[in-house]
Amino acid sequence: MPTALVTGSAGFIGYHVCARLLNEGWRVIGLDARTDYYDVTLKDARHARLAPLGDFVPELGRVEDPGRMAALFERERPDVVIHLAAQAGVRYSIENPRSYLESNIIGTFEILEAARAHPPRHLLLASTSSAYGANTSMPYNETDRADYQMSFYAATKKSTESMAHSYAHLYGLPTTMFRFFTVYGPWGRPDMALFKFTKAILQGTPIEVYNYGDMSRDFTYIDDLVEGIRLLMDAVPERPEDGIVPEGDSLSPVAPYRVVNVGNSEPVQLTAFIEAIEQATGLSAQRNLMPMQPGDVPATWADAALLRSLTGYTPATPVHEGVARFVEWYRSYYPRNSCDPQMK
Known part of the structure; x- marks a missing residue:
């Protein structure tokens, strides 16, 4: 039975990835620090659902702790x-940049050092669409320059891409970096817009709509994302012997390393996203229109051609379907928030 190590296993994406692998018969080691960035009970509930699925080994700890990895x-x-x-x-x-330095950069360093000593068949690391930063040419392509990150979060994730490339080159570690695009769905994060909007709409309180609603995101449904990750696990990059990279591929000419967008390839206006939540809840949102927030970008849009070329797969869940599934989950998980909006 193959073994997968998934860090962030009690997180939104990590939970779903673990569940997929367990259902396929993998042995899964799930590491999570259970930090209080958001509701720890939600993280515990995710982890609790994994053990019955198969050979799941939970580990409590931080990736950045020296020597743990x-x-x-x-x-x-x-x-x-x-x-x-x-x-x-x-x-x-913006409020707490040190936590990003420690978790994202130092944590990734500890992963890379551990992988250097005990190389896995394939090392896959999460980056973000925010790495594209100030790029205005869309859809975002993996071969585009990405030099001007707009937030410290994005800067740390772009830094991990460079770190991983150096280890892939020096030690021959086959490495794939994912650039995720606004992932949403059941068991999602409470700090994300869909979660906050749904909660507010059901409770009859206003939602904060940034840039006065003039924003768009390439919303990617969680099941689509997990499918992309699962298929990319088997698309192990190899260093090109002649240093020549096929057109459209982000493969490094000097390392078994590749960056891949995992997105829906269809940007959706924030106003349309809110309308999908209204349709799913049967309630109208009270909109509090606000200016653009520091570090944000007005739009994201993934070019998923490389993902399709490597795996034959393209995420395709329509937003109205994905939002409806989230609202259904939310109402079952938080039933008190799902009745009369006056009942809080």
């Missing part, structure tokens, strides 16, 4: 590593 790699010798643990959130990185 080295010891874990030495003990478990994972075949595949999916590094999803990170301090997330663009706006929070």
Whole structure:
């Protein structure tokens, strides 16, 4: 039975990735620090659902703790590593940048050092669409320059891409970096717009709509994202012997390293996203229109051609379907918020 190490296993994406692998018969080591960035009970509930699915080994700890990842790699010798643990959130990185330095940069360093000592078959690490920063040419393509990050969160994630490339080159570690695009769905994060909007609409309180609603995002449904990750696990990059990279591929000419967008390839206006929540809840939103927040970008849009070329797959869940599934989950998980909006 192959073993996968998934960091951030009690997180939104990590939970769903673990569930998919367990259902396929993998042995899964799930590492999570259970930080209080958002509701720890939600993280515990995710983890609790994993154990009955198969051979799940939960580990409590931070990836940035010196020596923790080295010891874990030495003990478990994972075949595949999916590094999803990170301090997330663009706006929070303005308030508490040190947590991003420690979790994202130092944590990734510890992962890379452990992988150097005990190489997995494939090392996969999460980056972000925010790495494209000030780019205005869309859709975002993996071969575009990405030099002007707009938030410290984005800067730390772009830094991890460079770090991972250096290790892939120096030590021959087959490495894939994911650039995720606004992931949403059941068991999602409370700090994300869909979660906050749904809660507010059901409670009859206003929602904060940034840039006065003139924003668009390439919303990616969680099941689509997990499918992309699962298929990319088997698309192990190889260093080109002649240094020549096929057109449209982000493969490094000097390392077994690749960056891949995982997005829906269809930007949706924020106003349309809110309308989908209104339709799913049967309630109208009270909109509090606000200016653009520091570190934010007005639009994201993924070019998913490379993902399709490598795996034959393109995410395609329409936003109205994905939002409806989230609202259904939310109402079942938080029933008190799902009745009369006056009942809080």
